[in-house]
Amino acid sequence: MKRILKLERHLPAFAEGELVRAVVSMEGRSVNMLKRFGFVDPFDVGQSVLPSVHLGPAARRNAYGYAIVHRDQPMEEVIRQHSWKRMEWRGRDKVEVENVIDHKYRRYPRTYVAGEGVEFTIMVGHDGTKVIASPSYHPVEAAESLLMAANLLVEGFGAVEFLREDLMPQLNVPIKRLNWDIFPQGRVPWSQVREIIDRVTERAPASVKPVIRSRVKAIERYVPDFVAIGRAGFDGYWVFGFTKQGLYVLESRMLDNATYVLDADWEAVSRLTKAEIINSDLSVARLIHDGSWPIKLEEVLRCVLP
Template sequence: MKICQKRVNKIAFLDEYINKKIRIAIPYSTELNEKLERIGFTPSFEMGESVLPKKIGPATKKNAEGYEIIHKDRPKEIKISTRLWTRQEWAGRDHTREVTDLVQIPYERYPRTSILPYGVELMITKDQNNQKMITTSEILCDECNLELIKNTINMYLEIFGECHILLPNMNIIQPSQFKKLNWEILPHGQYPWEVRREQVRKFIEKASKGNRATIDFRLETINSFHPDFTAMGLNGFNGYLIFGFTDKDIYILESTVINNATYILEKDWEELSKLTKREILSENLHKARIIHKLSWKNDITELLES
């Protein structure tokens, strides 16, 4: 089945695929080169390249970042925002001094439920006629996956303007190995924060201006413990950093999301780098969560000095 429109809202057309495995796909042509590079593929478009598409619209955003359900039918709740704050402090004899520390700012908002990103990655494969294809992995078309499939179709329409639904008998040939394009390993070595900051500038600048100082503070704190490596998320993983402390078997996931948490992951880097974003953010991978609150620096220090 070929779909060629701006987006789909109703999914009754999927009834013929219920309880079957399908792929969403589009045949490769050079006319797609600019669109493919825009979402994260390399200019060579090699077999086996796999990418979580960069956010370019509503469907790619939902796939890469998830979304929130805001419950406006419920009373507002008090939330606490923890931020780095610079102020003048009395120092005696008509003198003041500049002090910077973490403060907590209460605010009201409606309760919300966070929904994990679908995390569907696109990959370069080929069919039995040696035609390159841009496909998803196989997805079981059942009640649980209908919204995921709908968003994936809309993601293809958002990126390419069309897509095809393929069944397993259409003989998509997968490469023996995939080349994931979701992480960049920063130069190895113990860099002072002034140097490492320049290497992660794009990461910090993804946050709003009011939050950058707080994010800079968190990253500088973790970097001061000399991680063995630092990996920066690309494309749909943009806004995430992983610090690896291999001798301690500790892998720290940080993001540009303020007032969330720092996640301690239990898998090693080789395994983590192969996971989808949804898998990485799933709670069953988290060894611990360090909440972004006033005690955050002490909690991180206790973890990394133990």
């Protein structure tokens, strides 16, 4: 099985009103397969993760969402930033300089739809064995979410089954979310942070990497005391925190994304899905990636300066 197109063809008959989970047994699953999905050895009950975007198209759609292109509407002008190298005379010497510039181009309008953000938790099944389970969904009212959950398991493990919610026992251990690698709070080891972000941005186009680095340096100037690097389905995202002010800046290697500034403590932020981050009341600022981005960032973070 590669993909489920129609949920009703695979869904058993459930009683009206029953909630359903997409589930796969951990029996016979290799360590590499579980790690690739996003879990961490020793795979304790309670681990919860947004599936890694490297699984395939379903995982990327779940994490990043998608765009609806409106080809029936007039084209619009948009801006994408990239680096530009040129030679410049300085006295008698000719040196190479690099600038971040706005590139304007026209395209059809598009509406961005946030990803479902389906996460999976290691739980104990009704027979005492470990299973990987989605949240519970109403099979009619939340059919799209259940279908996404099913396809994520198919993409990660090649199998899925649907179980009633009451066949899964109540989780009696704390959920340990694995979406973020967190540096100790206090003095940020910037050399390590830059090294990790450079590895994350290695997959970005050459002209984009300097743009990402310039944003990180801009945020670094405000001296955050907290850093979290996204992993699994949050790969390519990082958070810079100003814990005294309760502000957290969410940045990404995806150029079409905005920078989000969240007003909360880290416990609240770390529990949010991507869709909730984008739509949450915790977001106090959304800074579009264009030429005015540094000015807007200064307006928001001015309060953290001594």
